[in-house]
Amino acid sequence: MNREVVKAFYGSFFHAPVYGEFEFLEFALIEVNDKGYIERVVKRNDPEQPSLLREYRDQNILVELGFDRYGLPGFVDIHVHAPQWPQASLALDEPLYLWLEQRTFPLESKFKDLEFSRKVYEHLVEQLIARGSTTTVYLGSAHLESSIQLAQICSDKGQRALVGKTVMDDPNANPDYYRDASAAQAVVDTETLIHEVEDIGRSSWAGVWPVITPRFVPSCTDEVLKGLGDLAAETGAYIQTHCNEGQWEHDVVYERFGKTDPYVLYDFGLVNERSIMAHCPYLTEEEGELFAKVGAVIAHCPMANSYFSSAVAPIARFRRQGIRVGIGTDISGGYSPSMYENIRQAVLVSRLLETGVDAMLPEDRRGGLGNNTRVSLVDAFWMATAGGGEALGLPVGTFEPGRAFDLQVIDTKLPDSNLTGFGVFNSPADRLARILYLSTPENIRQIYCQGKLVRDKDAT
Numbered sequence: 001m002n003r004e005v006v007k008a009f010y011g012s013f014f015h016a017p018v019y020g021e022f023e024f025l026e027f028a029l030i031e032v033n034d035k036g037y038i039e040r041v042v043k044r045n046d047p048e049q050p051s052l053l054r055e056y057r058d059q060n061i062l063v064e065l066g067f068d069r070y071g072l073p074g075f076v077d078i079h080v081h082a083p084q085w086p087q088a089s090l091a092l093d094e095p096l097y098l099w100l101e102q103r104t105f106p107l108e109s110k111f112k113d114l115e116f117s118r119k120v121y122e123h124l125v126e127q128l129i130a131r132g133s134t135t136t137v138y139l140g141s142a143h144l145e146s147s148i149q150l151a152q153i154c155s156d157k158g159q160r161a162l163v164g165k166t167v168m169d170d171p172n173a174n175p176d177y178y179r180d181a182s183a184a185q186a187v188v189d190t191e192t193l194i195h196e197v198e199d200i201g202r203s204s205w206a207g208v209w210p211v212i213t214p215r216f217v218p219s220c221t222d223e224v225l226k227g228l229g230d231l232a233a234e235t236g237a238y239i240q241t242h243c244n245e246g247q248w249e250h251d252v253v254y255e256r257f258g259k260t261d262p263y264v265l266y267d268f269g270l271v272n273e274r275s276i277m278a279h280c281p282y283l284t285e286e287e288g289e290l291f292a293k294v295g296a297v298i299a300h301c302p303m304a305n306s307y308f309s310s311a312v313a314p315i316a317r318f319r320r321q322g323i324r325v326g327i328g329t330d331i332s333g334g335y336s337p338s339m340y341e342n343i344r345q346a347v348l349v350s351r352l353l354e355t356g357v358d359a360m361l362p363e364d365r366r367g368g369l370g371n372n373t374r375v376s377l378v379d380a381f382w383m384a385t386a387g388g389g390e391a392l393g394l395p396v397g398t399f400e401p402g403r404a405f406d407l408q409v410i411d412t413k414l415p416d417s418n419l420t421g422f423g424v425f426n427s428p429a430d431r432l433a434r435i436l437y438l439s440t441p442e443n444i445r446q447i448y449c450q451g452k453l454v455r456d457k458d459a460t
């Protein structure tokens with residue numbers, strides 16, 4: 001026996017190691033070591049499998065998923081505004097600048113109160129885990145303390161997390177009651193966040209990392225953008241921001257700099273292989289080439305784009321350009337904390353981009369770009385798992401040796417959410433489609449992060 005194996009999982013698993021493809025591991029045995037990484041995947045036809053199963057059963061370290069249950073990799077959600085959780089689903093008919101001014105800034109300002117922020121953040125992290133998200137990239141509020149608190153909560157609850165303190169220092173763009181005291185203070189606070197979160201990361205099981213987080217160009221002074229760019233160069237920390245999100249933001253930035261977001265951010269040292277750029281529906285071919293060249297990542301937030309961008313991000317083109325792309329729920333620009341919902345929306349909006357939407361116009365004048373814009377369900381599944389791992393440079397998102405074992409167990413046979421079909425159309429692809437399109441949080445029974453059980457809905 002392999003002495004490193006401390007837990008083994010037997011059942012049927014779906015994953016997508018390659019963009020555009022999925023693999024069905026039917027009746028496979030996955031061995032997990034004492035650090036929570038996958039040692040080996042023993043497939044059904046491996047002659048060793050029966051004896052290993054016996055051995056692990058005897059040792060009492062075998063978890064059997066059971067019939068009608070399937071394992072999926074834990075999701076990687078690469079863009080979430082943690083302090084916006086209390087307003088998820090509210091005010092989405094407003095344009096971005098009003099939504100920020102009237103709702104978001106007043107709400108986020110409340111996270112000065114650490115008791116309030118603890119209540120919200122604990123609830124949010126639990127809700128995300130319950131929906132299968134084992135890795136999440138968070139933007140905190142502009143407050144240092146509550147952002148550090150968020151990192152600690154993720155670590156305590158066993159979720160792998162990247163956490164930033166949002167920087168918004170420009171007195172002309174942000175309300176007096178909610179902004180950084182100065183550019184210098186924002187940079188110092190970000191530096192403190194980096195040290196503190198790295199500290200939490202050292203004792204966390206699945207890992208917690210700091211993120212340099214200028215909110216977006218319009219809310220930041222040149223001085224702070226430069227300071228954060230310098231800090232990125234010094235520390236090599238992750239960076240996240242909103243980029244090319246909407247027409248208003250695009251115009252404001254162009255008026256100020258005579259160039260667009262990607263070049264402004266790049267010139268301040270904020271676009272590199274550790275950068276997560278949220279949204280990007282306005283990203284041109286040329287800007288996309290820059291991202292591909294430096295290795296910057298795009299966080300595709302299909303729900304939020306439908307509300308705030310007046311556009312659909314051309315994800316298929318980004319992939320053809322060689323850009324890394326993951327999916328973000330963008331709570332609360334997107335209302336749903338579920339990556340399942342966002343996988344579905346990623347597929348749906350790509351179809352609107354394909355055809356255009358005004359049926360009163362002739363087919364060839366509806367603004368559709370043709371069928372090389374499609375994001376298939378499997379493409380979106382990849383982005384939510386392996387693509388997210390690739391985006392963050394972390395070994396997560398597939399069931400392959402050397403990857404962290406992040407698992408969600410889907411029960412397809414619940415009385416009120418039965419995904420088993422009627423004995424027709426039951427290929428692995430069909431089964432995966434039913435799971436991705438139809439499952440509810442109820443169907444997700446167990447969630448493991450880095451080999452540890454972080455939620456068991458069958459336990460009570």
Ligand code: GUN
Nearest residue numbers: 081215216242304308333
């Ligand atoms: N741009 C600046 N701040 C935000 C935010 O909180 N949400 C979204 N969607 N876009 C932004």
Ligand code: FE
Nearest residue numbers: 081278330333
């Ligand atoms: Fe966002």
